[in-house]
Each structure stands twice: as structure tokens, then as C-alpha cells.
Amino acid sequence: MDLANDSTIDLVVVSVNVEKHLELAKPALEKKKDVFVEWPLAASLSQAEELSKLANVAGVRTLVGLQARADPLVARAKGIVDSGQIGKVVHSSAWIGTSITPVQTWLAGGEYWLNHKSGGNDFFILFGHCEFIVLFG
Amino acid sequence: MILVLDSFTHVLGDFAEVQAILRSTISTVTLFDLKGTVVNPTYPKTSPDHILVQGILENDATVSFSARKSKAEIDDVSFRWIISGTEGEIEILQYQSMWQFGAPKRTLKLRVGSGEVQNIDFLNNDTFEASLSMPATNVARQYHAFMKGNTESFATFESALKTQRLLDRIVTAAGWERV
Numbered sequence: 001m002d003l004a005n006d007s008t009i010d011l012v013v014v015s016v017n018v019e020k021h022l023e024l025a026k027p028a029l030e031k032k033k034d035v036f037v038e039w040p041l042a043a044s045l046s047q048a049e050e051l052s053k054l055a056n057v058a059g060v061r062t063l064v065g066l067q068a069r070a071d072p073l074v075a076r077a078k079g080i081v082d083s084g085q086i087g088k089v090v091h092s093s094a095w096i097g098t099s100i101t102p103v104q105t106w107l108a109g110g111e112y113w114l115n116h117k118s119g120g121n122d123f124f125i126l127f128g129h130c131e132f133i134v135l136f137g
Numbered sequence: 138m139i140l141v142l143d144s145f146t147h148v149l150g151d152f153a154e155v156q157a158i159l160r161s162t163i164s165t166v167t168l169f170d171l172k173g174t175v176v177n178p179t180y181p182k183t184s185p186d187h188i189l190v191q192g193i194l195e196n197d198a199t200v201s202f203s204a205r206k207s208k209a210e211i212d213d214v215s216f217r218w219i220i221s222g223t224e225g226e227i228e229i230l231q232y233q234s235m236w237q238f239g240a241p242k243r244t245l246k247l248r249v250g251s252g253e254v255q256n257i258d259f260l261n262n263d264t265f266e267a268s269l270s271m272p273a274t275n276v277a278r279q280y281h282a283f284m285k286g287n288t289e290s291f292a293t294f295e296s297a298l299k300t301q302r303l304l305d306r307i308v309t310a311a312g313w314e315r316v
Contacts (some may be wrong), residue, residue, distance in 0.1 A: 036283075039237075041297045044316050045305040052294040062282045064297035068237040069276035070290045072266075073229065073245055076259035077220070080227055085249055088149040094202040097210035098186075100235055108168045108176040114160075114184055117316045121158065121184035122234030123164040124304060127204050130216075131300040 004031040011036060017066070017112060018120035022047045029054040038065040040128055043119035090115055096124050151303070152200070155192035157311040159185035163206070187218040190307055216243075225249035227257075 003012050004027040012028035013036045021042045023079055028035050035055065041064050042048040055062045065095075068074060081089060100111075101122060112118035163186055168177040186206035216231040227247050234240030245257040260266050265274045265281075280288035280290055290299075308315055 014217060020269030029163055035294075037294070039297065040304075041301055045301055045304075046300050048301040052298045055294045060305065061208075061283070062280070062294040064292040064294060065276070065279070066237070066292040066300065067275035067279040069292055070237070071239045071275050071284050072261070072263045072278075073239065073243060073259045075290065076257060076261075077229060077245055080247055080257070081220065081222070085218065085225060085247065087225060089198045089220060089222045089231055090194075091221040092198060092200045092219070093221075094216070096188075096204040096236070097207060097215045098204055099207050099209050102161060103186075103206060103208060105167045105169060106180070108170045111168070111180065114166055114177060114180060114182040116183040116313065118184075119316045122195075122204070122206070123185050123188060123308075126235060127188055128300060128304055129235065129301070130202065130204075131183065132186070 003034065004028045006034060010034055014038065018124075019043045019112060023052055025051055026054060029060060032058045034057060034061040034062055034063075036063040036065070040097070040119055041125050051067050054108045066129060066131065068131075094130065096130060098122055151195050151299075152306070153191040153195045153197075153308050155306060157307045158187075158189040159189075159308070159311040159313050160187045161185050162187060173306065184312075190310075234271065237275060239275040240271050241266070 003009055011034045012025070014024045014028075015036075015038045016024065018038070018040050021037050021040075025035050025037050029051070037051070040048070042051055080086065106114055113121045115121065116123075161183060163182055165179040166182045167181045170176050188202075188204040190203075191201040195263060198247075210233075213232045214230055215234055216229070216236045218229040220227050225248055227245065229243070229245055231240050231243040233242070245259050247255045247257055265278050269277055279291050282288075305315055
């Protein structure tokens with residue numbers, strides 16, 4: 001709330017556990033601050049819809065931490081596809097290995113990553129970042 | 138309510154139909170604290186560790202992806218993506234990293250027809266790769282794109298909502314409970 005009420009602040013950054021995204025971003029949007037929220041946007045689809053609606057009503061600029069979109073590799077690949085060099089796209093397949101996160105151990109305090117309903121785990125975060133798999137369809 | 142159409146609408150192809158399997162094959166996980174002491178040897182895990190999705194996009198392309206949980210990938214490739222067209226293919230590889238991190242070891246290859254495979258230099262004029270290290274590079278690029286208003290290179294709430302909707306659709310297709 002202090003950040004939301006501070007007239008010298010232009011952009012509020014919400015980079016915490018996804019379960020707190022809506023609660024923390026809402027007052028900033030209501031005070032018409034630009035807001036960055038880490039991916040996933042929210043812990044559930046309905047909360048994400050609420051945040052998007054609040055941002056539209058406020059008319060502010062928003063940013064979500066899907067930073068793969070900024071990778072020059074993605075821009076170059078899209079450029080190749082758009083140029084027609086490979087013709088019409090007929091097939092896209094991707095294989096993802098998630099061994100970067102531990103298999104059978106985890107750190108206490110981060111239990112949300114192990115819970116389907118938290119909206120913040122291998123599926124929603126690691127797999128969600130791979131949204132570009134449908135980019136060139 | 139008429140929502141402003143996001144500039145990303147044209148690039149995020151959506152599924153005309155989607156099939157999915159989500160599985161949690163590891164049902165309990167050992168929880169440690171920061172000192173390395175076991176806090177709970179059998180914490181119940183409900184999030185999926187194997188993910189299979191396939192479908193047909195609205196523009197008729199066939200799409201599949203699989204995510205697997207292993208101790209380590211056999212060739213250290215953590216992300217392999219092949220896009221196949223009527224005239225050629227491209228392949229993206231990334232090693233030992235999460236996709237969004239943009240690991241230094243990542244490649245983009247192009248093969249047109251049965252010609253030679255070309256390694257594509259995608260870092261042309263990029264100033265972030267040398268001055269920052271993973272995972273800060275793509276985060277910095279993202280803030281830079283936001284500052285410049287380069288809407289093709291960052292996600293807004295509205296465009297991220299489309300991805301969140303897609304995930305919700307996959308959960309439903311897999312017969313899992315929505316969150």
C-alpha cells in the first residue's frame with residue numbers, strides 16, 4: 001500500500017510467490033501504477049482475469065515475467081518462419097527435460113511448488129514458460 | 138466488454154483441439170530446511186512431473202510437446218524444439234537450463250529443402266549476452282523492451298492471460314482439477 005500511495009513511484013514490481021500476486025498488485029493498479037508481475041500472472045485463471053480487467057480499467061502499462069519473449073533467439077526463429085523460408089508450418093514438436101529442478105527432494109518453505117493447486121509448479125512455471133511452442137503455428 | 142486486442146494475439150496461435158496427459162509419478166518428496174535437516178521425509182506431492190500435450194492449431198499445424206522429469210537428460214539437452222514446414226525445418230536446442238533463462242549454450246539451426254544445415258547467428262548486435270549472465274540476460278532484455286515499448290518482446294497482463302487460459306485448458310483436457 002505504501003508503494004501504491006507514493007506519487008514518486010511509476011512502476012511496482014511483484015516478484016513473490018504466485019499466491020500473493022493478486023493481493024499485492026491490486027492496490028497498485030487501483031492507484032494507476034504501471035505494474036510488473038512475475039509469471040504466472042496469478043494463482044488461478046479467475047485471478048488472472050481479475051488482474052487483467054483491473055489493468056484495463058486503470059489504463060496502465062503492464063509487464064509479465066515471460067522473459068523468453070525477449071530472447072533474440074526467439075525473434076530470429078520467428079523471423080525465419082515469417083520470411084517463408086521453411087514454407088507453411090505443418091508441424092511443431094518440443095521435448096522438455098525438467099531435471100533442473102530436483103526429482104525427489106525439495107526445500108521446506110517452497111511447498112507450493114509441489115502442490116497442483118498452488119498454480120506455481122513445474123507445470124504452471126516451467127512448462128508455462130514454454131508458451132512459445134505454439135508461437136509459430 | 139471490448140478488450141483492447143493485444144499485439145500478441147497474432148503470434149500466439151491457439152489450439153483448435155487439444156489432448157493432454159498430466160501425471161504425478163512421484164507422490165512423496167523429502168523436504169529439507171536450509172541447514173540440510175530433513176523436515177518431512179514424505180511430503181505429499183500433487184503437482185505433475187510428466188506432461189504430454191498434443192493437438193491441432195487453428196491454422197491447421199500439428200503440435201506436440203512432452204516434459205519429462207529425469208535425474209539428468211541423456212544429452213544435456215533440456216529443450217529441443219523442431220518446427221517443420223513444407224519447405225524446410227528449424228531446430229532450437231538449449232542445454233541444462235530452463236527455457237526462459239536463455240542459457241549461453243543454445244543453438245538455432247535451419248535446413249531448407251535437403252540443403253546444408255545452417256547454424257544461425259541469432260545474437261546479431263545483441264549487447265546483453267556479453268555484459269550479463271544467465272538468467273539475468275532475458276530479464277534485462279524484457280525490461281529494456283518494456284521501456285522502449287517494443288511490444289513484440291514482452292508480455293502484458295492481457296497476453297499472459299492467453300497463456301494462462303491455455304494452461305487451464307490443458308489441465309481440463311487432462312482431466313485434472315482446475316486451479
